[in-house]
Amino acid sequence: MAIDQAELSTEQVLTRDIPWETYMSTKLISGTSLQLLRRYDNRPESYRAQLLDDDGPAYVRVFVSILRDIFKEETVEYVLALIDEMLTANPKRARLFHDPSLASEDAYEPFLRLLWKGNWFIQEKSCKILALIVSARPKTHDGSFANDDASNSKNKNTTIDDVLDGLVKWLCAQLKNPSHPSRAVQTSINCLATLLKEPKVRSSFVQTDGVKLLIPLISPASTQQSIQLLYETCLCVWLLSYYEPAIEFLATSRTLPRLIDVVKSSTKEKVVRVIILTLRNLLHKGTFGAQMVGLGLPQIVQSLKSQAWSDEDLLEALNQLEEGLKDNIKKLSSFDKYKQEVLLGHLDWSPMHKDVNFWRENIMSFEENDLKILRVLITILDSSSDPRALAVACFDLSQFIQHHPAGRVIVTDLKAKERVMKLMNHENAEVTKYALLCIQRLFLGAKYASFLQA
Template sequence: MDHAELTTEQVLKRDIPWETYMTTKLITGTCLQLLRRYDNRSESYRAQLLDDDGPAYVRVFVSILRDIFKEETIEYVLALIDEMLTGNPKRARLFHDKSLASEDTYEPFLRLLWKGNWFIQEKSCKILALIVSARPKPQDGIVANGEASNSKQKFTTINDVLKGLVEWLCAQLKKPSHPSRGVPTAINCLAALLKEPLVRSSFVQADGVKLLIPLISPASTQQSIQLLYETCLCVWLLSYYEPAIDYLATSRALARLIDVVKSSTKEKVVRVVVLTLRNLLSKGTFGAQMVDLGLLQIVQSLKAQAWSDEDLLEALNQLEEGLKDNIKKLSSFDKYKQEVLLGHLDWSPMHKDAIFWRENINNFEENDFQILRVLITILDTSSDPRALAVACFDLSQFIQHHPAGRIIVTDLKAKERVMKLMIHENAEVTKNALLCIQRLFLGAKYASFLQA
């Protein structure tokens, strides 16, 4: 059977020759005795053994994973641990029992993330994430395994584990080891681990945020809805971390989140996206972008629906109020700037408003004429005739209203780009390209005359 398709139940049906391992001194007599009591027993009987002597069984399992390299046996022990933790996730605390202070309980799982087949990798990831999340927080002199500083033995530290996990998770998101389960497994694990500050930091440093963006898209099947939910959960956790917010601001994340919240009917998905948007609202230019993308109308539509979650209703109310405040605060130039930076050019009133150009012409000098440069880039890259026409018109307005407009636009090499558009198939584009060229060559007065 393909190892990638193995199940825990199938693996646990194997007969492992524990006596042979004892004969070859790969396990001790005590290990053999414990395994005989535990192996092939009912779930309730095993649960009692774990209640009575859990740390001893953890010691046996970890020592086998450390000392035995036969794949079938590794799979079997991982299946035993997986069954143990699935039955009661709180048993992950057993790996941090004081009696195991001299055991490196992290190392075997971290090593197996990279060494084994998909079954081994998947189980190691799941188990390691649970063990890490269950570790006691340092207090009263108690430290989790791997954090002791007075040991001469080289232990795998919690930092090693978290960084190793992030490295493996990013590798799965880039090139999954399993075609259908690699990405969901990585996202599921990531959603559990991003509460850790070090994981957030390592994930952002590994350029992991961009790997999440393509996964933020409306879902149809139950499996894809769960993946979407957990991906959005990751983004929500990252929305509390400034360096991640900086990356989200320069990606397509916001537009994708809004597409999801607009089309999703699953309450848990809507809730996590709305909570994320609420977090981002006050950060940088997110508020202005949300206004530009029409989020207020979407929020008002969502409020009219019947939701059972009070946190969601509260978040929708807060988001609505915040968006209304943003609309009040945005000056006409802020709105214009957002429109240009997002590339969503349309004939909104400010473009043809002479007062807007007179009052804001000096604002175009910000950041070394950033807005002008973006308008010129739109001429090069956009396939939208409306955006091309508006960009040509705005350049002509700048030439008309700025004292050095013709010189600046010429220096930015806009002339060649505009001239190419004079033969565009769209009449609106050619008309505004012609107006821009007239103002470049003839000056504002004559161009106005010709336009008339």
């Protein structure tokens, strides 16, 4: 692909002179089409707007027939540029393609074919135009599209299902292997953010294995362009969060940690809003609630609530998410809750720490994942500056030593002793008290240290 074709602009293409008379003499366009084109070509936008208001469907018929019958690249580019300009000036003109007078025309077919045949300019314009036309289909009063069944019954025409499937395949192909280094992904996500409102597109996108192509794009953004790409990607995920088969895929991928990573660091209100709305949708599905608690979302929601957002939907969603997360925490087992506390580093004197039954019932659970929770507990002794967290960590280590058959050996092997001894000189009395208890248990065994537990 020549780079000059890739970087063509609509304005550049529209400066061309197209030999319409030659096309008429070779019977590729009719005399009526020639008259309409002469009236429209190289005219100011206000004049063209009036022509489209008066005779829009006739112009659409001419444009579609040229794209169907003429294959010269410069002419195809020119007509696509005319349509693009017409729809950019007023997207509602996409409805002209559905005018009853065009019922016998196959308005979709040329654009669908050009998605795969043309250079980047032709592909990009065809994609954008097709997405607008498809979205402008007439709707009935219940919100469904009026002419879908009718178009499906016309065998000679490209059906709406063909169009949506073809579009999704092309968009997924661009996300996998972009035709243009900087614009293909942006264009594809932009179109998907419009098209995924349709159940048929969601189904087709999941079947084409498209969901996994979105996940790498969910990462903190730095430039204005990448913020827009991130926003539209998250918009796609939000639309997919209403569709069960997509939710199953989101549950088994890295989507949730990535969304939480972005919402933690983003200052763009529209990005935060669409992610929070997505998380609210997913909260009660499968194991999402427990995963969100595990990834520290309750603390992040608290932090977001303290910021000055202007969007009422966002504030309401944050409140609903906070309540839902509280319900999830209540449902967790006591050891699950303990794990969340340790993994988040937010240790406090919640009842389980001093509950002998908790330690007796759960002591062997500490061996899971190569003693992961115990290792994190010991790391807190080095990393935390919160005296309460340090005191609780020392106390919990002393409990582990007391209740686990090999507690003293394990804690010694994990080099905890040196870290606890440093805390015996801490300025906070609570920290020194429980550091001393831990060391007593480590050296002397439980019975000699019991008097310190009070």
